[in-house]
Amino acid sequence: MSPTLPPLTDARLTLEGRVATLTLDRHDVRNALTGSALADDIVATAQWVNRCAEVSVLVITGAGSAFSAGGNVKDMANRGGDFAGDVSEVAARYRRGIQRIPLALQEAEVPIIAAVNGPAIGAGFDLANMADLRLASSTAKFGETFLNLGIIPGDGGAWFMQRLIGYQRAFELTLTGRVIDAEEARELGIVLEVVEPEALMARVGELASRIAAQPPKATRLTKRLMKMAQRTELKDFLDLCAVFQGLCHNEPEHLEAVNAMLEAMVKK
Incomplete structure (x- = not known):
């Protein structure tokens, strides 16, 4: 719908x-x-x-x-x-x-x-x-x-x-x-x-x-990181990156993207 x-x-x-x-x-x-x-x-x-x-x-x-x-x-x-x-x-x-x-x-x-x-x-x-x-x-x-x-x-x-x-x-x-x-x-x-x-x-x-066409949840998180990088100290920013990366690794879209890349590599 x-x-x-x-x-x-x-x-x-x-x-x-x-x-x-x-x-x-x-x-x-x-x-x-x-x-x-x-x-x-x-x-x-x-x-x-x-x-x-x-x-x-x-x-x-x-x-x-x-x-x-x-x-x-x-x-x-x-x-x-x-x-x-x-x-x-x-x-x-x-x-x-x-x-x-x-x-x-x-x-x-x-x-x-x-x-x-x-x-x-x-x-x-x-x-x-x-x-x-x-x-x-x-x-x-x-x-x-x-x-x-x-x-x-x-x-x-x-x-x-x-x-x-x-x-x-x-x-x-x-x-x-x-x-x-x-x-x-x-x-x-x-x-x-x-x-x-x-x-x-x-x-x-x-x-x-x-x-x-990029994985949608990771795209939104990446934009948030880009914005926050403008106003966050590096150490705090890296801590945030670690948490966001943990979120990404646990999203189905991550595995789908990895499998798609592996399939493309096999075809080459």
């Missing part, structure tokens, strides 16, 4: 071959993460993949010409929507709204691939950086443009980018607010690959399927 997909408002979710694809579907506002239900949809999807054993990879992409334009600039100009009110009201709205995205994606147990189909600007850039892997269309652009609008990366972008490309490069992009093309993003290490627009989802699907 197929797993029940969570109800979403402004995004579409599909599941095929252990790969879930979340498509941000508010192209009328260039998939802005404020002034829409996209934050709720992203959080609901991240929580769902953690509960759904049939999912091994989550792909996030955008419908239309943009991956995500980030915050709704019209709401900023009108001091409305998520940006209305005094300091405490705005701060509370950030915590209840867009800041739930990095927390939910950081807790996602499966690998996340961002298929950046077009401009990823401001919080949209940060959303891409919250993924584990990023593949981009040659038409994609990236910009940490908050300072251009007199605001800071309120969604945690400064935390993610410097861990991705180092403090100095992240500092330059954040403080200048300049927009870079897909090729420069690849050279900086933000993007893994750049492909032509018509080939993006096929290439992402190929990579996602390769990962999804």
Whole structure:
């Protein structure tokens, strides 16, 4: 029986071959993460993949010409929507709204691939950086443009980018607010690959399927280890590896994978 997909408002979710694809579907506002239900949809999807054993990879992409334009600039100009009110009201709205995205994606147990189909600007850039892997269309652009609008990366972008490309490069992009093309993003290490627009989802699907073909429980444990390695001392980390390895050795999928490898060796 197929797993029940969570109800979403402004995004579409599909599941095929252990790969879930979340498509941000508010192209009328260039998939802005404020002034829409996209934050709720992203959080609901991240929580769902953690509960759904049939999912091994989550792909996030955008419908239309943009991956995500980030915050709704019209709401900023009108001091409305998520940006209305005094300091405490705005701060509370950030915590209840867009800041739930990095927390939910950081807790996602499966690998996340961002298929950046077009401009990823401001919080949209940060959303891409919250993924584990990023593949981009040659038409994609990236910009940490908050300072251009007199605001800071309120969604945690400064935390993610410097861990991705180092403090100095992240500092330059954040403080200048300049927009870079897909090729420069690849050279900086933000993007893994750049492909032509018509080939993006096929290439992402190929990579996602390769990962999804791995033993699913060990895949989730490996992602947890990769994340924990960033904040754990080596001795403590090795202790954790030992326990996780014990779990893996006692899973049927381990024996199945070993037997499959032995059979392949015999055939050679």
